[in-house]
Amino acid sequence: MTVSSELSNGGGSRPEAGGGSSPEKLLAPVLSAFWDEPGSWTLETYRRHEGYEGLRKALAMTPDDLIAYVKDSGLRGRGGAGFPTGMKWQFIPQGDGKPHYLVVNADESEPGTCKDIPLLFANPHSLIEGMIIACYAIRSEHAFIYLRGEVVPVLRRLHEAVREAYAAGYLGEDVLGSGLKLDITVHAGAGAYICGEETALLDSLEGRRGQPRLRPPFPAVEGLYACPTVVNNVESIASVPAILNQGKDWFKAMGTEKSPGFTLYSLSGHVSGPGQYEAPLGITLRQLLDMSGGMRPGHRLKFWTPGGSSTPMFTDEHLDVPLDYEGVGAAGSMLGTKALQCFDETTCVVRAVTRWTEFYAHESCGKCTPCREGTYWLVQLLRDIEAGKGVMSDLDKLNDIADNINGKSFCALGDGAASPIFSSLRYFREEYEQHITGRGCPFDPKKSTLWADTEVNA
Structure with missing residues (x-):
C-alpha cells in the first residue's frame, strides 16, 4: 500500500499549484500520517499523535458554536457530493423532543474507491473521535457505523477501537466528565452497492431491504427510526478532530478557496505506484502521477476517472484539471470519491x-x-x-x-x-x-x- 505519509510535510501550508513543486510541498498527510507505524490502530498510538485533543477543545464549546466552527472551516463531505458538513449538522432541528442520530456511511463500494476502508483499518480512532464531536454538536446520544460486512478484518479492528474508547471514558454515560452520554453501534451490512445511498442505508439499518426512499422528508427531519439523522462519510467525520485540534485557519490554508483542506486520493489501474495519497484538494493527476512513478513503463495514459466509474471519464487532455469540486465540475465530471482509475492505451x-x-x-x-x-x-x-x-x-x-x-x-x-x-x-x-x-x-x-x-x- 502506498500512502502519503511516506512523504510528509505535516500539511501546514497551502501547496504550490504549479508544476515542479516537490512532493514534500504537495502531500499533506494528516489522516494517514502514522499509518505505517506498528499498532497504528491502537488507542495508545492515536493518543501519542494528539488523539482526542480535538474532542477536549470541542467539549469546551457550546454545540451551536461547534457547528458554526466546522461550518466556517469549509469542510465538505468526502463521500462524493461535497456538501458542506457543518451545514448538514445545522439542518438537525433542535428542541423537537425526538432522539437524534449520527450514521456513518462506511459502505464503500464505488468501483475504484479505496480510502475509507484503509483509514478504518489503520486509524479507526480518528473516526470515533470525530463521531463523538459530531454527536455533541447535533445533541445525539446514539451513533451508528454502517460497514461493509465483507471487510471482516476492518470490522474486528473497529469493534476493538470502540471497546478501547469505552474503557478510556470517551464513550458511555459521561464522556470525559462533560455530561455527554453516547453509545456507538457497529453494524455490518450485507454487501449491496445501493446501500451506499444514504436513505437505502437507513432502510437496511432498520432491518428492511436496502432501497432508496422518496424525499422529502429528508434524513435531517425523518431519518433513522423517523427521527432527525445526520449521515456522513467516514473521511468527512474523521477529518473533524484535526480541524478542532489544529484550527480552522490551518485547515483553510490547504486546498482551494471553495474546496479547502486535505483529502485521500485512491490511485489505481495501470500506474507504477497505486495506493492512497493524502494531499490538499486542488492537486492534479499529473502531479500525483509524478509522485507515484507515472504510468507503467512503456505505456501512456488513455483515459481515467476522477471519482470512480460513476463519474464521467477524462482523457490525457485533462491531466492538469485541479482535483477539487469546482475544477472537476467545470471540466465536465465530478470529483466524487476521488477514485482515480487510470487506464493505458492497451485498454478497450x-x-x-x-x-x-x-x-x-x-x-x-x-x-x-x-x-x-x-x-x-x-x-x-x-x-x-x-x-x-x-x-x-x-x-x-x-x-x-x-x-x-x-x-x-x-x-x-x-x-x-x-x-x-x-x-x-x-x-x-x-x-x-x-x-x-x-x-x-x-x-x-x-x-x-x-x-x-x-x-x-x-
Whole structure:
C-alpha cells in the first residue's frame, strides 16, 4: 500500500499549484500520517499523535458554536457530493423532543474507491473521535457505523477501537466528565452497492431491504427510526478532530478557496505506484502521477476517472484539471470519491464501459423502471457491440437509453450508470465504430489487460 505519509510535510501550508513543486510541498498527510507505524490502530498510538485533543477543545464549546466552527472551516463531505458538513449538522432541528442520530456511511463500494476502508483499518480512532464531536454538536446520544460486512478484518479492528474508547471514558454515560452520554453501534451490512445511498442505508439499518426512499422528508427531519439523522462519510467525520485540534485557519490554508483542506486520493489501474495519497484538494493527476512513478513503463495514459466509474471519464487532455469540486465540475465530471482509475492505451474502452455497466445492472435495486430496465438494455447493446454484432444505430440507441435513465431514476445509481456511456461516446465514439465496422474488438488480446481469458494473456 502506498500512502502519503511516506512523504510528509505535516500539511501546514497551502501547496504550490504549479508544476515542479516537490512532493514534500504537495502531500499533506494528516489522516494517514502514522499509518505505517506498528499498532497504528491502537488507542495508545492515536493518543501519542494528539488523539482526542480535538474532542477536549470541542467539549469546551457550546454545540451551536461547534457547528458554526466546522461550518466556517469549509469542510465538505468526502463521500462524493461535497456538501458542506457543518451545514448538514445545522439542518438537525433542535428542541423537537425526538432522539437524534449520527450514521456513518462506511459502505464503500464505488468501483475504484479505496480510502475509507484503509483509514478504518489503520486509524479507526480518528473516526470515533470525530463521531463523538459530531454527536455533541447535533445533541445525539446514539451513533451508528454502517460497514461493509465483507471487510471482516476492518470490522474486528473497529469493534476493538470502540471497546478501547469505552474503557478510556470517551464513550458511555459521561464522556470525559462533560455530561455527554453516547453509545456507538457497529453494524455490518450485507454487501449491496445501493446501500451506499444514504436513505437505502437507513432502510437496511432498520432491518428492511436496502432501497432508496422518496424525499422529502429528508434524513435531517425523518431519518433513522423517523427521527432527525445526520449521515456522513467516514473521511468527512474523521477529518473533524484535526480541524478542532489544529484550527480552522490551518485547515483553510490547504486546498482551494471553495474546496479547502486535505483529502485521500485512491490511485489505481495501470500506474507504477497505486495506493492512497493524502494531499490538499486542488492537486492534479499529473502531479500525483509524478509522485507515484507515472504510468507503467512503456505505456501512456488513455483515459481515467476522477471519482470512480460513476463519474464521467477524462482523457490525457485533462491531466492538469485541479482535483477539487469546482475544477472537476467545470471540466465536465465530478470529483466524487476521488477514485482515480487510470487506464493505458492497451485498454478497450468498450470493454471497460461494458464491465462497469454490468456492475450497475447487477446492483440496481429494481425499485424504479428507468434504472432497472435501462441498465439491462445498456448491457445487451454493449455486449453486442463488443462482440462485433452491433450496428451504427446502436450508438444513438445507447445515448438515448442513457438519457432516459439520467436524472429520471429514483437515486443517483442511474445517473452513475449513464455517466460512462455519455463520456465514452463523447471521447471514444470512433472506437465504438471500429467495433461495429470491424466486427469485433480491434485490440490485440495478447496485449490487452482486460481480456478475461488468462491463457491468452499468458
